Amino acid sequence: MANSALEKYPRPGVTVDLAILTVVGATAAIPELRVLIQDRTDPDGRALPGGFVRERTTVAQTTAEVFRRKVGVEFGREVHPRLLRLFDDPNRDSRSWVISAAHAISVREADLTSAHGHLVRVDHDGRLDGESPLQFDHDEIVADAVRELRSRYEFRHRYADTLPDPDGFLDEPFTLHQLRKVHEAVIGERLHKDNFNRRMKPLLDPVLLDGEPVLAESLRGRPAALYRRLTEA
Structure with missing residues (x-):
């Protein structure tokens, strides 16, 4: 039935x-x-x-x-x-x-x-x-x-954290410039460099060697610090 x-x-x-x-x-x-x-x-x-x-x-x-x-x-x-x-x-x-x-x-x-x-x-x-x-x-x-x-x-809210490259398109380690360019590629518009760096740095771990920052010397221009996404303890 x-x-x-x-x-x-x-x-x-x-x-x-x-x-x-x-x-x-x-x-x-x-x-x-x-x-x-x-x-x-x-x-x-x-x-x-x-x-x-x-x-x-x-x-x-x-x-x-x-x-x-x-x-x-x-x-x-x-x-x-x-x-x-x-x-x-x-x-x-x-x-x-x-x-x-x-x-x-x-x-x-x-x-x-x-x-x-x-x-x-x-x-x-x-x-x-x-x-x-x-x-x-x-x-x-x-x-x-x-x-x-x-x-x-996107940075939609002033005090809300947008994670650095949350979908993992960018291999680690990376520079802040590379990270910003990936975010710009995804959202389709330019981002203010200083504002972006200020929002991202608390969510990143600098790559260190003997306590000193490791720099990406192979890139054009001034050597830039390398970072990894912050991992929870």
Whole structure:
């Protein structure tokens, strides 16, 4: 009786779509925020990596499977998918009624060297640079993912701490200049140098050797102190 009652209700397909974000050239003069985009068929076009949730499979399992099979990268310990929201417009997929559990994933550039797809630059307004509209509602997913990422890198409140590169795009150790450039790449705008340094220094540990600061001498200009993210005791 119960099963026959449930059969009266149509069931949508459920997919997982991944907005994979990275900062390319994190230690370069002008780092860039980028999103992984793939070419696909049936239908033909460009889209985010994604896949359908199979019977008796969880969303988390499907997310890991898409990352491994479609992207070609295994989940590492530092990779943490973040559910953005459900994208459930009944007309989002012309093939069928499909709901997407869209996730954002921040990944270091070095961990995407073997990834399948193209890393497309994100403009300051959160749009993909030079990219035609993506399939389905994937442009909207990208916009949500970028907005959610930027919320962690912006200085929104005077007395609220914004962590130094909270998603870990920048390898340690790093200079304050490199750290600021990564934050600027993510949020898409310039930051005041002195204000940024003042906010970040209490959250950083200077790299010391025999009690003296270690300097990054290989960089252009005056040698700069190296830092690591502050670790709790």
